[in-house]
Amino acid sequence: MADYNEIISAFKNKPGGIIEAFHAIQKEYSYIPEEAVVAAADAFDMSKARAYGVATFYSYLKVGKRGKNVIRICESAPCHVAGADKVVAALEKELGIKMGETTGDGKFTLEFTECVGQCQATPVITINSVPYGDVTAEKVGEILAAYK
C-alpha cells in the first residue's frame, strides 16, 4: 500500500489539490486515515481544523477506518420508490451487520448514499464505486460473492 505522505506530495503543488489528494488516498485505503488529514493540512499549508473541515464536508470521503469493500445503497426518491428498503434488508441479512457498520473481518461496510446517477436501473447499489443496477433481494448474494 502506498504511503499517504507520498500520495499527498504528488498533489502538493496543484492549486486546490487537497480534495484530489483525499480522493487518491481513499482509493488506496478505502478511507482517509486521521493522520493523513493532519499530513495534508501541513502539505497544503492550512490549519488542521480547516483540512478536517474539508475532508468531512464531502459525503463521498470518509475520515476514519472502514471496510475494504464499501457498499453504498442509493436512497434518493427514484430508488426509494423502486424498493431500496428491500435491498437494504437483504444486504444487512447477508452480511450480518446494520447500515453504517463494518463486518468483523473488515471486508465490508454498508452505507447509504444519495443518487449515483444510474437511475435507468433502480434500485442501485455501488461496490467500491462500481454500480450495480436493478438490484433485488435475490441478487444480493450473487453480487457479493465476487467480493468475498
Place this chain on the structure above:
Amino acid sequence: MAQEMRIVLRNYGKIDPLKIEDYIGVGGYQSLAKAKGMGQSAVIDEVRKSNLRGRGGAGFNAGMKWGFSYNTPADQKYVVCNADEGEPGTYKDRIIMQNDPHTLLEGMAICGYAIGATKGFIYCRGEYPYVVDVLNTAIDQAKASGVLGDFDIEVRMGAGAYVCGEETALIESIEGHRGEPRFKPPFPGVAGLWGKPTVVNNVETFANVPVILEKGAEWFSSIGAAKYPGTKVFTLTGDVVNKTFFELPTDVTIRDVVFGMGGGVKDGKKLKAVQIGGTSGGFIPESLLDTQVDFDSMSAIGATLGSGAVFVMDEDTDLVDVIDRITKFFEHESCGKCAPCREGTKRMHEIVSKVNKGLATADDIALSERLGKVMTRACLCGLGQAAPAPLLTTLSHFRPEFNAKLG
C-alpha cells in the same frame, strides 16, 4: 407524437468515444477552427443569438454569460464545466460524457477562445470515477493531436456534495475548500475561480456549442420553444414503461414525454404525479400534463425544467412518504452556511416525518407551509430556495394525501 431529435447526443452510438479519430471523422473540432476564424466577439454574438440557455437548471443565456467574462479584463480567465450532476434521477451528463467526451471538450475550447481563457476545468462528480477515466483519455488524445491549441483542460473530482452543483460552491470546491456557496454579486463571470472571470456552464450546454457554430444561431433558435430553443435530454425514472433517456425539442409537452416517449405508466396503472427537474422540482398533477416542457412554461405552473429528470409516480405511490424522503435529502445536503436552510431543511423534514407517521395536526402542515415560503425567499442559494418546492407543490395539488395522514 413527439420525435427524438439528437443534437447533443448526435454521435451517440455512432462513434467510439475513446477514439479522437472517430470524432474528427464526423466533423469534430471543425467548429473550434471555424470559431477561431470568426473572432472572439462574433463567436459570443452567435451563441447569444442562438438563445442557448443553461441546461443545468438556471436557464441563463449562455452567450450573455460568456460576454460578462469577455468584457472583464484579467491576466487569467477560466472555463469551468459543471459535471457534478447530483440531482436525483438525472444521468444525462454521464450519457453525454461517456459517449461523446470530445463534444464537451470542443464546446469548452470554443468558450475558452471566445472569452480569452487558456485553462478549463471539468468538475465531475466523485461517484463517476469511470467517467473521469473517459474524460482523461479524451483530454490526453486532444492534447496529443494538438486540436485544443493553447487551451488546457483538467478534470477535478467532486466528492458527493449536492450543493456543489451551485456554481460558486463548485468554484470553492475546485479551490480545495468546503463547498459553501458565495454571496453574489460578484458573479463568477466577473470574479470566479481564484477571483478571476470564470464561465461556468453545464455539460449539456457546452455539448450544444459545436453544433451551433457549425449550423448557425438561426438554425438553432428555430428548434423547439421560441424562448428556450433547442433540445433537452430527459431521463425517465420511477413507474414508467420506458425507463431510459431521450433528447427532445423543447416544445413537446409533459404528456409527450411521459406517455409518448415514456410509454406511459407501468403495469397499466394510472398516473398520480410527475416530478420534473430533479428532487427539487415541483410535483405536477395529471391536469397540467399538457404544459410545454420549456423553462418558462414550466415556471408558469410553479414547476421547473431543471436537469430534465422525469420522475413518474403511479396511483399507488404514497406521496407523503416520498416527500418525507425528499425533505430528508435536503436536510442531509444543506451545507449549513445560512440559517434559513440549515435550520429550515431540518425542521421541514421533522414536520413531514411527523405527518408520515400519523402524528401531525393541521397546525403542523400550516407551519411547514409558512416555513417553506420563508425558505424560498430567505435562503442564500438555489438549494435552500428550491428545497421547499416539492412539499409546497404537493400541498397545492395533493393536499388530501396529507390530510388523510393527520393524527
